[in-house]
Amino acid sequence: MVTVMMMVPTLSSFFLDTSEYLPSNNLLDYRKNSSTSLDSKRLGAGKELSVIAEHNIKHITPTTQVILAAARKISDNIIVLIPGTTNSTVAKYLSTRKGVSKVLTAENVDNDGFPEENFTSTILATHKIHNFSHIIGVSSQLGKSVLPRVAAKLDVPAVTNIVNVKTPDTFVRSIYAGKAFMTIKVMDPVKVIIVKEGCCSSNCRGNQAPIESAPIEEGLYSVKSQKMRLNKSKLPLLVDAKTVICGGGGLQSSENFLKLYEVANALDAAVGATKSAVDRGFAPKSLQVGQIGTTIAPDLYIGIGVSGNLEHITGIKDSRVIVAINKDCNAPLFKVADFGVVMDLFDALPTLKYLLRHF
Template structure:
């Protein structure tokens, strides 16, 4: 049984989600190949070749693939699908965009955001905003699966797979126009070891920036936000943590002024240590927090900043 893992990359760097998806793939079969989609992405393919357990790396390049056009990505995967029994994709915003297209063209049922591999045809995935887990057994001849990276350990380095070039793909009906990238010196939210998130209690975008961002900079953390804060315009969409945002599992998650709605908890409750600051003692966030402080963030955060400064942080 052969498995194809579609790499998560930006044409220059291989993201950690790929290593974690390879871990899931190796639970299905020992024959795991990695497909790198992009443009000028040979360096990414070389990085993927070093992942332990990878048999070979396939590199598909075109202008559309370099811009992450979903239709082109789906076509590139479909061109290789006949050689594989399962196709695994990291459950990132990009992966969740083209994976359903692949499943539809193959006329199979996609299996989304698995958190465990029970057997080669049986998987565990969360439902009801992560409050329950279901076991899914698929009888499809080919399986298209998105993998929640936070649920798996990263595969080790030390591999020496070969790299082969394959045909790229362009989207016949879709044209890339432009993109606006958020530039930041902070860690990427989905892969950060520390995340500082703010909620609706911030009251304004200016207050969010004044309170959350300096603390994140002090801790070397990524910045996150609840859906309520994003909907209110306090933070951009790519900061959103939750069921309809990004799922994170950092070593430390600091939630400030976040009530802990089920939608938000689904995106961060697997964090190793959760610290919550909220003036409402009955806020649901305290039910999952390892450390909770019932206090107004307006006084608690400055005190925390002073304590960090005194500790030399």
């Protein structure tokens, strides 16, 4: 059962101090005037909590630090589950984080395809052993695919877009594309929580925890993963990148979309795509940026041929600097951009490549 309390900011809230009810961008920053201390309500060592750690084989993603920070506010008995093949450094690093009591590696999950069915079965098999009070993941492509499956199997709701944790059973979630916030109280015995990306991270070291293999459920699904390799460069992941170059429907074809990689390589940037570009087959869904796809918060976002509908802007609004390049001066992206270039993208791309090579 879920109890809901909605809080919708009025126009005046954008000019007055709203710290009384608006959640912080940092999951660790709880309301200063709250009369109840979260530490006094944390579950402690009695109940085990699971965190789904995401990584790029060599390192964990910054958002994994966020969900660890949130988990520590709920329990000091955290079991970290790592999907896919990774090197020992990732597991060892996570085993030293504060509050982590055990690290489980699930190498039956393919890194390239992330077969959701296999990982769902692994999480459920682990839950049978540990009887988790909470299962927490991040609002990434993997998290939004796997955790709702887990919640459905456990017959509980998946609580999405969480931006703050008030008590072990009370959470604040973002709704209406971030224009309002909802406080919900979850009464179910297992709480499946999906934390919104783009929050500040925290880094706390603790004692060394044991590293073990996760249980493998019998009769795993046979999943074939089909790869779509766009280029041979080693570019950062969308969730990690400090710079993101995003292509929209204005690119008109997958061949033109590939031209973004020439600029991305020069800037060491990740490449993203709008829903329009993905729906038209210019790029794979794993590159989709927006409320439906991956939410990002890079230092620099460059939108090329991106109109900028609400779904996409919601996914990039936490970017430090937004640059829009579009021949349509009325494109919605210009309204939120810090810098705008009104220019045909097919003229802008060669110019941008020339400037990067010679300056």
